[in-house]
Amino acid sequence: MSRRDLVLGVLGGGQLARMLAQAASPLGIRTVALDPAEGGCAADVAMTRQAAWDDWEALQAFAEQVDAVTFDFENVPAATARWLAERVPVYPPPAALEVAQDRLSEKTLFRACGLPTPEFRAIGSKDDLIAAVNGIGLPAILKTRRLGYDGKGQFRLRETADLEAAWDALGAQADTVGLILEAFVPFERELSVIAVRDRQGGFRCWPLTRNWHVDGVLSLSLAPAPQVDTALMAEAMGHARTLAERLQYVGVFALELFVRDGQLLGNEMAPRVHNSGHWTIEGAVTSQFENHVRAVLGLPLGLTTARGQAAMFNWIGEMPDRGAALAVPDLHWHDYGKSARAGRKVGHATICAAEPAVLAARLEQAAQWLQREAQAEPAVSLLREA
Numbered sequence: 001m002s003r004r005d006l007v008l009g010v011l012g013g014g015q016l017a018r019m020l021a022q023a024a025s026p027l028g029i030r031t032v033a034l035d036p037a038e039g040g041c042a043a044d045v046a047m048t049r050q051a052a053w054d055d056w057e058a059l060q061a062f063a064e065q066v067d068a069v070t071f072d073f074e075n076v077p078a079a080t081a082r083w084l085a086e087r088v089p090v091y092p093p094p095a096a097l098e099v100a101q102d103r104l105s106e107k108t109l110f111r112a113c114g115l116p117t118p119e120f121r122a123i124g125s126k127d128d129l130i131a132a133v134n135g136i137g138l139p140a141i142l143k144t145r146r147l148g149y150d151g152k153g154q155f156r157l158r159e160t161a162d163l164e165a166a167w168d169a170l171g172a173q174a175d176t177v178g179l180i181l182e183a184f185v186p187f188e189r190e191l192s193v194i195a196v197r198d199r200q201g202g203f204r205c206w207p208l209t210r211n212w213h214v215d216g217v218l219s220l221s222l223a224p225a226p227q228v229d230t231a232l233m234a235e236a237m238g239h240a241r242t243l244a245e246r247l248q249y250v251g252v253f254a255l256e257l258f259v260r261d262g263q264l265l266g267n268e269m270a271p272r273v274h275n276s277g278h279w280t281i282e283g284a285v286t287s288q289f290e291n292h293v294r295a296v297l298g299l300p301l302g303l304t305t306a307r308g309q310a311a312m313f314n315w316i317g318e319m320p321d322r323g324a325a326l327a328v329p330d331l332h333w334h335d336y337g338k339s340a341r342a343g344r345k346v347g348h349a350t351i352c353a354a355e356p357a358v359l360a361a362r363l364e365q366a367a368q369w370l371q372r373e374a375q376a377e378p379a380v381s382l383l384r385e386a
């Protein structure tokens with residue numbers, strides 16, 4: 001490095017680190033991603049270091065190289081985050097990361113902040129599970145408290161007979177990552193708030209995002225979420241703000257919400273940039289990635305206003321053929337450069353338009369060429385009604 005650029009350190013070297021680096025670059029900020037695994041897709045666009053989470057020598061060198069440290073995934077050991085925070089600014093603060101790493105402490109915090117959640121119970125044994133099923137009722141979902149992502153580490157119980165299978169599948173993890181039983185919520189819709197808080201306490205939200213999941217994995221997002229009244233919007237953003245202030249949060253985070261009978265329930269919080277905020281790259285004045293970089297490095301935040309209407313498709317397992325899709329106006333292709341593997345997020349595409357009706361037409365066209373009509377259908381009809 002010839003001149004003294006600002007350098008952002010990222011723990012984890014996957015697609016989120018990659019998109020953070022892509023947003024940092026035009027600001028004159030370099031990115032170094034540290035990951036215990038080799039070959040993360042951030043390596044195409046950022047400097048990378050391969051080191052274990054407890055390789056203190058490598059972490060010391062990393063800390064000396066960067067101006068601030070952030071995360072591309074939330075399961076970095078809290079001890080690593082705390083150790084680094086003694087040497088260099090770490091945002092979000094390790095204490096906030098720790099709360100969000102554990103579904104039990106996260107939901108407990110939601111309730112303490114006045115955000116209702118689905119009924120839940122901590123599960124330490126099979127007897128706990130039986131008692132919790134009796135207390136909460138069925139259907140319910142047994143989840144690992146820690147380390148779950150993309151619907152992994154979850155078992156859905158429909159009837160009492162499923163109890164054995166649920167315990168066989170996850171019981172062994174009761175003593176390691178912990179378990180939680182949650183009531184299954186027959187929600188009308190899923191929304192997320194993508195929000196950012198800076199080092200001075202300045203707070204901004206992007207417009208709400210409507211999300212559709214398939215097998216527990218995000219499939220499609222639509223933003224700004226159509227048909228959300230201003231009261232619900234203000235309530236959702238108010239909850240995000242309360243949480244951010246309680247955690248003295250710095251950076252971008254996502255608050256995932258269910259809407260049932262018009263009421264908001266807190267599902268979980270992701271202490272990082274989030275898949276349901278990828279549309280902000282082309283669909284908002286400032287993307288979640290750029291504002292996260294700005295917040296973490298103490299720079300002023302950019303506007304979070306939407307430019308129009310946006311829809312984002314996730315590509316799971318393998319990238320579809322981009323050929324025809326690129327002909328759709330205002331479609332933006334993101335190939336993370338990962339090898340194909342079942343269930344893996346390998347890329348996404350965002351389609352933008354000034355008007356909902358125009359986006360509906362573009363989305364339908366893209367979905368047809370990409371053979372994703374079924375997934376696009378609910379978003380297309382919502383856009384047509386808007």
Ligand SMILES: Nc1ncnc2c1ncn2[C@@H]1O[C@H](COP(=O)(O)OP(=O)(O)OP(=O)(O)O)[C@@H](O)[C@H]1O
Binds near residue numbers: 267
């Ligand atoms: N209690 C619930 N009731 C109804 N649906 C649920 C419940 N919990 C999870 N789901 C469904 O499964 C999806 C994934 O669950 P959750 O957000 O808990 O898992 P995750 O593995 O952390 O996912 P991700 O990393 O994609 O956010 C939710 O977005 C929702 O669609």
Ligand SMILES: [Mg+2]
Binds near residue numbers: 256268
């Ligand atoms: Mg989730």
